[in-house]
Amino acid sequence: MRGLTKTYPAVRGRRGAPGTPEVRATDDVRLDIRRGEIFGLLGPNGAGKTTLVRQLTGLMRPDRGSVEILGHDIVRHPERAARILAYLGQESSALDELTVSLAAETTGRLRGLDVHTARAERDAVLEELGLTQLAGRPLKKLSGGQRRLACFATALVGPRPLLVLDEPTTGMDPVARRAVWSAVDRRRAEHGTTVLLVTHNVIEAETVLDRVAVLDRGRVIACDTPGGLKEQVAGEVRVDLVWREAAPLHVPEVAALQDRVVESGRRWTLRLAPDEARAVVATVTGGAAFAALDDFTLATPSLEDVYLALGGAAQQGLVKA
Amino acid sequence: MSVVPAEVLPAGMRAADESPVTAAAELAPAARLWPSLCAVYRAQLSRARVARIPLLFVATFQSVGIMILMRGVVDGGAEARAVVAGSSVLVVAFVALNLLAQYFGQLRSSGGLDHYATLPVPPAAVVLGAAGAYASFTVPGTVVTAVFGCLLFGLPLTHLWVLAAVIPLAGAALAGLGAALGLLAPRPELATVLGQLGMSAALLLGVLPAERMPEVVRLARDLLPSTYGVEAFARTFGERPDWAFVLGDLAVCGAVGCVSLAVATWAYRRAAVR
Numbered sequence: 001m002r003g004l005t006k007t008y009p010a011v012r013g014r015r016g017a018p019g020t021p022e023v024r025a026t027d028d029v030r031l032d033i034r035r036g037e038i039f040g041l042l043g044p045n046g047a048g049k050t051t052l053v054r055q056l057t058g059l060m061r062p063d064r065g066s067v068e069i070l071g072h073d074i075v076r077h078p079e080r081a082a083r084i085l086a087y088l089g090q091e092s093s094a095l096d097e098l099t100v101s102l103a104a105e106t107t108g109r110l111r112g113l114d115v116h117t118a119r120a121e122r123d124a125v126l127e128e129l130g131l132t133q134l135a136g137r138p139l140k141k142l143s144g145g146q147r148r149l150a151c152f153a154t155a156l157v158g159p160r161p162l163l164v165l166d167e168p169t170t171g172m173d174p175v176a177r178r179a180v181w182s183a184v185d186r187r188r189a190e191h192g193t194t195v196l197l198v199t200h201n202v203i204e205a206e207t208v209l210d211r212v213a214v215l216d217r218g219r220v221i222a223c224d225t226p227g228g229l230k231e232q233v234a235g236e237v238r239v240d241l242v243w244r245e246a247a248p249l250h251v252p253e254v255a256a257l258q259d260r261v262v263e264s265g266r267r268w269t270l271r272l273a274p275d276e277a278r279a280v281v282a283t284v285t286g287g288a289a290f291a292a293l294d295d296f297t298l299a300t301p302s303l304e305d306v307y308l309a310l311g312g313a314a315q316q317g318l319v320k321a
Numbered sequence: 322m323s324v325v326p327a328e329v330l331p332a333g334m335r336a337a338d339e340s341p342v343t344a345a346a347e348l349a350p351a352a353r354l355w356p357s358l359c360a361v362y363r364a365q366l367s368r369a370r371v372a373r374i375p376l377l378f379v380a381t382f383q384s385v386g387i388m389i390l391m392r393g394v395v396d397g398g399a400e401a402r403a404v405v406a407g408s409s410v411l412v413v414a415f416v417a418l419n420l421l422a423q424y425f426g427q428l429r430s431s432g433g434l435d436h437y438a439t440l441p442v443p444p445a446a447v448v449l450g451a452a453g454a455y456a457s458f459t460v461p462g463t464v465v466t467a468v469f470g471c472l473l474f475g476l477p478l479t480h481l482w483v484l485a486a487v488i489p490l491a492g493a494a495l496a497g498l499g500a501a502l503g504l505l506a507p508r509p510e511l512a513t514v515l516g517q518l519g520m521s522a523a524l525l526l527g528v529l530p531a532e533r534m535p536e537v538v539r540l541a542r543d544l545l546p547s548t549y550g551v552e553a554f555a556r557t558f559g560e561r562p563d564w565a566f567v568l569g570d571l572a573v574c575g576a577v578g579c580v581s582l583a584v585a586t587w588a589y590r591r592a593a594v595r
Contacts, residue, residue, distance in 0.1 A: 054435075057439050058438075058439070058594070059435055059438055059439065059593070059594060060594070061594070070345060070346035071345025071346055072345050072346070072348070078594060079441070080348060081439065082351075082438075082439050082440050082441040082442075083348040083349045083350070083351055083441045084346065084348060084349070085439070086439075087435070087439035089432060089435045089436065089439070090432070091431055091432040091433055091435065091436070092433075092436075093427065093428060093431040093432070093433035094428060094433035094434070094435075094436035094437060095436065097367075097368040098364055098367060098368065099367070102363075102364055102367055103364075105360075106360045106361070106363070106364040107436075107440065109352065109356060109357060109359075109360035110352050110357050110360055110361070110437070110440040110441075110442040110446075111349070111352065111440055111441065112349055112350040112351055112352040112353075112441055114356070115356075158349070159349075160349065161346060
């Protein structure tokens, strides 16, 4: 097993609906994912995450470029992807009318397991994820988070060295989330399973990922550990000031900040060096400015800040779930 | 910040990253045709309990209703046979053609095919499993319709066993057609429309006595695969059925079934990898 698992200089030009210009969903993306790693793809809607994953799983042929998984060329042999990886897509419509138990068993059978192994694995996975109680219920009748967990269970039946999970924890409660991540960790510890995770949940990305690639308009704008990415903006802290009504521009120190803030309603967001931040906090928590201040927070940078600092999609930021 | 740090990894895994081992990982075995076909069939059959039962009743009631209406129009003989056979095969057309076209149309548009496409399963297993299940859904309705029709029009029940051949063969032909329509239709609404049109054709061309139809309609009737199922079934109501013709009609159904299922499999392949 090489350190380099996947490489794509993949350029995909996809024609949109008539009348719209050609859209490059993924543009010369190049990523290497190491074995045993939890690797994240982070980016706003429309950044090309799903397109990238579809190319990786053999569902979509890239116009150019190559995909190599564990020594197999997936562009030339897309059918091999299904024998190396398990994919959890965003849609459950193929399984909706099955019971949790039958969905897991059928998926195991279709992953090449014989009846006995499929049933044994089904029982083990449902138990592991705490789904045994729901085994007899159709997926359709479950809540969103439970259904997602059941779909995740089907992805785990039949061992695979690579799991490709497209927003696996959407709609889940904290208990279910924890079940997902401990199931992932167990497979990683025991079998060295590699995980490629698509997410736009920044908080989750910070906690579970070993490395993360930030995608924006089809390009990788950064790729590092969450800590490493944050170091790129480490010299800065974020100060959020919320004013009661309007900012007290008559205070000279406040007025001086005006051209550096990102303003949204009553909220001012500033990215400052630590010393500056300290001075600003001292200013606004005393004297005339304090009277106008409703709330303030001082925070070390998050992946969200990294994304913004890297100039992601017109400074809109990620969806913070 | 990470609560799942790299230390979780077994010792040496990180170090192994740098070692230039080039052997490709072993591929997991692909699912074989028969076991996966059975798995798909079983899963699809179980959907009937959750989703399809009301529509199976509709299919049967529709055919029974048509026979009752036609009772005032036809007066026994060849026409009555055609009505009973046509109504029975109509159940097959409703479920296997119409509902399967809708199912695959929806599955395709919602991205549900990705589930199957990322499993190492032969395309034929998915198509044949689903088509087989939908053909099976038609059995109770078809039998009920046939028995009811025979009693209503005073036809002999002697050769009803021929349904054991008519249902699977007409089922294969119509389900294959339905699957192909559903998988080829660019939008799910279109799949629904095509499925409905196919069923309406089976209704008009199969149930209404052919002798009263203009030449064009008779030609269309000859092109529709369900016609041969209807013909085969209708012949067995006779005093002394000509079994060679029955076999001939069933053979046409079987051949159309093979072709349409092959087309559906190709359509699945095409729809799954875009």
